[in-house]
Amino acid sequence: MKMKNQFPKGKLFLSLFFMLTAFTSYVANAQGLDNNQQDFSEFMDRSGNRYRSASGIPGPDYWQNEADYKIKATLNDTQHTLTGEITINYTNNSPDALPFIWLYLEQNRFTENSRGNLTTPIEGNRYNGDIDGGYEITNLQAKTGRNTSTKHIITDTRMQVWFKEPIKANGGTATVSMNFTYKIPVKGMDRMGRLDVEDGTIYAMAQWYPRTAVYDDIEGWNVEPYLGAGEFYLEYGDFDYEITAPYNHIVVGSGRLENPREVMSETMRNRMEKAKESNETVHIIKPEEINDASLKAKQSGTLTWHFTMNNSRDIAFASSKAFIWDAAKIDLPSGKKALAQSVYPKESAGSHAWSRSTEYSKHSIENYSNKWYEYPYPVATNVAADIGGMEYPGLNFCSWKSTGAGLWGVTDHEFGHNWFPMIVGTNERRYAWMDEGFNSFINYYSTLEFGEYPARLNKTRNMTDWFNSETREGIDTYPDVTNLRNLGMTAYRKPAIGLLLLREYILGHERFDNAFKSYIKTWAYKHPQPKDFFNHMENVGGENLSWFFKNWFYGTGNIDLAIEGVRQNEDKTGFIITIANKGGVPMPVKMKVTHRDNSIENITLPVEIWQRGDTWSYLLKTEVLPISIEIDPDKILPDVNYSNDTWPSNSFYKN
Known part of the structure; x- marks a missing residue:
């Protein structure tokens, strides 16, 4: 029986059209003519909103909260403890009323049952730490208006502080104060700790006070525990802090020393004034003067060193009676001056070692200031410690054993971190590549400009064994999950190579530099997310780069x-x-x-x-x-x- 045509002519035509299209697509695929639109499609939601624009700039309603700190702490070099009192003035600029805030208590990582210790392999790794430390918190008071609360919950490396009345939205304020004490670890996860040398102990102090977690428009409260590879994400604010140490200690810290007349002898102050005008390194304390009592401001008891640091996300300090101390001026493009200084034991001194640290520091800060964005802090301090290399605003800890190219490399790298993540305040705990990778990229050009040591980032084909490895991981892998054998590539070299490709191969110098410098300036002292970076580079660079960001930063594919x-x-x-x-x-x-x-x-x-x-x-x-x-x-x-x-x-x- 002949079947009656049940399709109107228009629908029959469309049906035949779609069948033909499908057949043509099948033939094309069979011939190897695959459509590669998946490589060029968007890979994440990068649309804008009132908080973050699709052009990669803060939106008209962008906000971030602020935490200002006043701290007084005392270092006991007999019991190796730090005891202090802290007041945090917190401003809630978010559109949400906050019934509580979260703080980080990262010294709690150094306890036997901390999550970080329990997730460290038996054989250990770089992030080993002592297990006999941890905070003792007393006299906590949380105030909103006239109401005071003492309610708090400590969970591992985090503390939740509750208020009797929520902090009001859009500018409401609160005050949290407490006393704290803990034993300073010897092994501080290669980020802080103690080192004994012939003339005394070097105390490298970081993560040393209760710090406010970030509340943002992406995650709300960012409360990932402090485990190991994941670093930090902190609010900006002003710091006013005092460190009381034994009279014969030298204390250096993030920010400006406010009371040099009280803690430095006249000889030391005169030398410092000379250093502030000198392109050459000037000794404040010479190697032979480490134990010279005549240079000390006091002959017994303690001295209190007072520092301030504005618009910063963190502070760190170092204290020791074993320090050689030298300094030189930093020339900034605006005409302003800053100070480069180094402290190190006599074991680290030498013309191929730490005696060149201040020279390296000066060059590094001047280079990044001229090329990308001016250094905002009054001092840049390099501290020799038993730490491979770790950065804090205006202050580094670098290995006391480093020499030559190694000392240049670690000094330049750690100072580069002042741009990422100290000025551009990215979330290191989630996106290590946005600080380590970006910093490794700018390190390459700094080393090229310095000219004395080899710069190898462009030797990309030396790394093809890793790119071909079946165990490689993506840049976007969470730092604390990443195999430590891959971390150097996923957090440092591969994202740095990605920026190198953008500058040297894809966009060219002019377009890339315009976009990258604009990104730094736009997000200075703010909290960009990955999509903000991608959007900003595309909008200023004038190129749809989804194909590159998707495949390089969020995949394990290779170039061939x-x-x-x-x-x-x-x-x-x-x-x-x-x-x-x-x-x-x-x-x-x-x-x-x-x-x-x-x-x-x-x-x-x-x-x-x-x-x-x-x-x-x-x-x-x-x-x-x-x-x-x-x-x-x-x-x-x-x-x-x-x-x-x-x-x-x-x-x-x-x-």
């Missing part, structure tokens, strides 16, 4: 561009170069063509050639076969199979 063949076209007016994208990361293609007269022709094909498939043919208009063709002649790309980057094929000449 290849020359598949060269043949003469039918009318013999040129040669067709067939290239292929054999990796998971599409890239523009830069080729160097060498002609028979040894002339060079540089060709750049846009990344969009890979939108519809993984092969592309380019017509090189010439009647004479070129001598050679090379992809990525400057060797910028970490191409995992560079054996297929060049041509000719010897068989061509035999035919």
Whole structure:
């Protein structure tokens, strides 16, 4: 029986059209002409709102809270304890009333049952720490208006402080005060601790006071515990703090020393004034003067060193009677001056070691200030300690054993962190790549400019073993979850290489620098998220970079561009170069063509050639076969199979 046509003509046409389209797509895929739109599509919601614009700038209603600190602490070098009292003035700029706030008590990491200790492998790792420490908190008072609460809950490295009345939204204030004491660890997870040298103990003090967690428009309260690899995310505010130490100690801290007349002898003050005007390093305390009582402001008891630090997210300090102390001025592009200074024991002194620390520090701060954004703090201090390298606003701890290129590298790296995450206040505990990776990138250019030691970030093809490793992880892997063998790549080198590719291969210097400097300026003293960075770079750089951000920062694919063949076209007016994208990361293609007269022709094909498939043919208009063709002649790309980057094929000449 003949079936009656049940489709109106219009619907029958559409049905046939969709069937034909599906068949055409099937044939195209079967022929290897895959549509690669998935590589070029958006990979996260990057739309804007009132808080964060789609252009990568803070929105008209952007807000962040503020925490201002007043601290008085006493260092006991007999019992190795720190005892203090702290008052936090908290301002709630959010649109939400806050019935409580969260604080970090990160010295609680140094207890036997801390989450960080219990998640450390038996064989240990870089983040080992003592287990006989931890906070003792007393006399806690939380005030909103005239109401005072003492209610609080301590859970591992976090403390929740409750108010009788919530902190009002949009500018409400509260005050939290308490006393604290703890034993200073020897091993402080390679971030702080104690080091005994011949002339005394060096106390490197960080995470040393209760600190306010961040409440933001993305997560609300950021309360991840302090485990190991994950670092910090803190509110900005003003600090006024005093450190009382034995009379024969030198104390250096983040910010400005407010009472030099009370803690420094006249000789030391005169030398410091000379250093503030000198491009050359000036000793405040010489190696032979470490135990010279005549240089001390007192001969017994204690001294209280008073520091202030404005618009900062943190502070750190160091104290010891074993310090050599030297300094020099820093010239900033605005005409302002800052001070570079170093403290270190005599075991670290030497012309190839810490005696050059202040020189390195001065160069590092001046370079980053001139190239990216001016250094905002009055002092930049480098401290020799039993710490591989750790950064805090205006103050570093670097290994007391470092020399030569190693000391330059760690000093430059730790000072670079003043830009990421001290000025640009990213969330290190979640996004290590936004501070370690960005900093490693600017370190490369600083080392190039210094000129004395090799800069290796551009040697990307030396890292192809890791890129080919089956155990590699993505940049976006949570730091405390990342295999420690991968952390150096996922947090440091791979994101740094990503920025290198943007500057040297994709956008070029001018467009990249405009965008990157604008990102720093726009988000200075604020809390950008990954999408804010991506959006800002695209909007200022003038390029849709989703294909790159998606595949490089949120995947484990690799770059593998290849020359598949060269043949003469039918009318013999040129040669067709067939290239292929054999990796998971599409890239523009830069080729160097060498002609028979040894002339060079540089060709750049846009990344969009890979939108519809993984092969592309380019017509090189010439009647004479070129001598050679090379992809990525400057060797910028970490191409995992560079054996297929060049041509000719010897068989061509035999035919």
